[in-house]
Amino acid sequence: HKDPHFSDNHGTIVHLFEWKWSDIADECERFLGPMGYGGIQTSPVQENVVIGSRPWWERYQPISYKWVTRSGDAEAFKDMVRRCNKDGVRIYVDAVINHMSTNQKLAVGTGGSTADTSAFQFYAVPYGPGDFNRGCSVTNYKNVSNVRNCELNGLRDLNQGKNYVREKIIDFMNGLIDVGVAGFRIDAAKHMWPNDLEIIYNKLHNLSTKHGFKSGQRPYIYQEVIDNGGEAVSSKEYNRNAAVTEFKHSNKLSNAFQGRDALKWLINWGEGWGFLPSGDALVFVDNHDNQRGHGSGGSILTHKKSKLYKMATAFMLAHPYGVTQVMSSFHFDNSDAGPPADSSGNIISPGINADGTCSNGWVCEHRWRQIYNMVRFRNVVKGTALNDWWDNKSNQIAFCRGGSGFIAVNGDSWDLKQTLQTCLPAGTYCDVISGNLVNGKCSGKSVTVGRDGKAYIEILKSEYDGVLAIHKQPSD
Ligand SMILES: O=C(/C=C/c1ccc(O)c(O)c1)N[C@@H](Cc1ccc(O)cc1)C(=O)NCCCOc1c(-c2ccc(O)c(O)c2)oc2cc(O)cc(O)c2c1=O
Numbered sequence: 001h002k003d004p005h006f007s008d009n010h011g012t013i014v015h016l017f018e019w020k021w022s023d024i025a026d027e028c029e030r031f032l033g034p035m036g037y038g039g040i041q042t043s044p045v046q047e048n049v050v051i052g053s054r055p056w057w058e059r060y061q062p063i064s065y066k067w068v069t070r071s072g073d074a075e076a077f078k079d080m081v082r083r084c085n086k087d088g089v090r091i092y093v094d095a096v097i098n099h100m101s102t103n104q105k106l107a108v109g110t111g112g113s114t115a116d117t118s119a120f121q122f123y124a125v126p127y128g129p130g131d132f133n134r135g136c137s138v139t140n141y142k143n144v145s146n147v148r149n150c151e152l153n154g155l156r157d158l159n160q161g162k163n164y165v166r167e168k169i170i171d172f173m174n175g176l177i178d179v180g181v182a183g184f185r186i187d188a189a190k191h192m193w194p195n196d197l198e199i200i201y202n203k204l205h206n207l208s209t210k211h212g213f214k215s216g217q218r219p220y221i222y223q224e225v226i227d228n229g230g231e232a233v234s235s236k237e238y239n240r241n242a243a244v245t246e247f248k249h250s251n252k253l254s255n256a257f258q259g260r261d262a263l264k265w266l267i268n269w270g271e272g273w274g275f276l277p278s279g280d281a282l283v284f285v286d287n288h289d290n291q292r293g294h295g296s297g298g299s300i301l302t303h304k305k306s307k308l309y310k311m312a313t314a315f316m317l318a319h320p321y322g323v324t325q326v327m328s329s330f331h332f333d334n335s336d337a338g339p340p341a342d343s344s345g346n347i348i349s350p351g352i353n354a355d356g357t358c359s360n361g362w363v364c365e366h367r368w369r370q371i372y373n374m375v376r377f378r379n380v381v382k383g384t385a386l387n388d389w390w391d392n393k394s395n396q397i398a399f400c401r402g403g404s405g406f407i408a409v410n411g412d413s414w415d416l417k418q419t420l421q422t423c424l425p426a427g428t429y430c431d432v433i434s435g436n437l438v439n440g441k442c443s444g445k446s447v448t449v450g451r452d453g454k455a456y457i458e459i460l461k462s463e464y465d466g467v468l469a470i471h472k473q474p475s476d
């Protein structure tokens, strides 16, 4: 359960947070497939409680396992999976299986009481009072039983130790696999027992050969475990036969690119920094939760600091560590705000501008040239190691990926002007950060590599972007 099963020349997952299924299907065909994105993480598909102000986190309060949300219904979901798979883009579903909603109308303190078992009735599944861990709240992250067997913020805590509960979860996930889904993000995995989760994973179907997968392929599973050290629960309890989100990657990269650690220290990035083994890690710069300040604390880099964000994202995508995920956000002022919606609460589709960027309140980081071109860079250098690291003992760094790609980053407050080893064959290359190859010419900077693989590299402090990246043609 550690292989994302990306199609050829496709890689990196984009989290199209709160996008509608029909808009995702369109995006697969018009952009993600052609640009070589490997997959999409969808918002949860389960029917969720409706909370007045429609906060983003209402989708993390399931009331049934029906595929009915503001993103669309089951038909729209199946159509999206079919159209994205057709264009080589996989679908990974954000599965919320630790808990059910607080059943707000019946929650304790609103006239209900802990004896009131109707707060534990979810008729559409069905789940009843015997299917939940009851009577305690998650209050002590130093105690594994409290973290896993109690209610997280009042959310009804399912007992995955019970066969009936496992069967309901397994049926829900197998239903998604059978329509062509390639895997799952396991939300709040820290709050469930690794052994219970493994029993569930091992009973999932193989990916569907009817939807283009080879026989015997297991779903890709990446488990959300927010572990920055210091808690009783560790991410290393979960990576035996499935992947885990490495939040240290998000925290430490945000620190480094905001000047808290010199970039020269990134020379041993990955396991050298105490992270999970590369093959077990799902990594990102920011995610839907910590871009709002929850979960990981500290100041996580987001699109709001766009120059530094693009530098950190370029570094992540150029580096061999982990399976990479790109966040695609909507604009928000209030950190609880939900997606752009009309007066009746229907989510508004992103508009696509002439220059390929999005409108209608959607940020579409995945459509920024500096990001989608680095997704292609990662695809071109796949399978190569990191070599020929250079730094100026401060915040200017550069490295090669085999003989296929080269990146340089200037995080210092002065210009980078160096002749560096690019490891590439002699020739002229377009810098994919400042432009594209348009009508046979570089619309941005170009770099001439000599027969010795060396080239003059310049990144002025005043430039719009602090990164330069060149690579061999994808076809090579
Ligand atoms: O901020 C949020 C929601 C955050 C959230 C949602 C989904 C995620 O995948 C996630 O990582 C975080 N929720 C708000 C509002 C809220 C929501 C529900 C509730 O019953 C009470 C309040 C909030 O302030 N939550 C308290 C702080 C964040 O505490 C939550 C965590 C969480 C955060 C950091 C951790 O280290 C950790 O182990 C767990 O995970 C959730 C997972 C869920 O599936 C649903 C949740 O409500 C939550 C969740 O409240």
Ligand SMILES: [Ca+2]
Binding pocket: 098, 147, 148, 149, 150, 157, 158, 191, 192
């Ligand atoms: Ca639990």
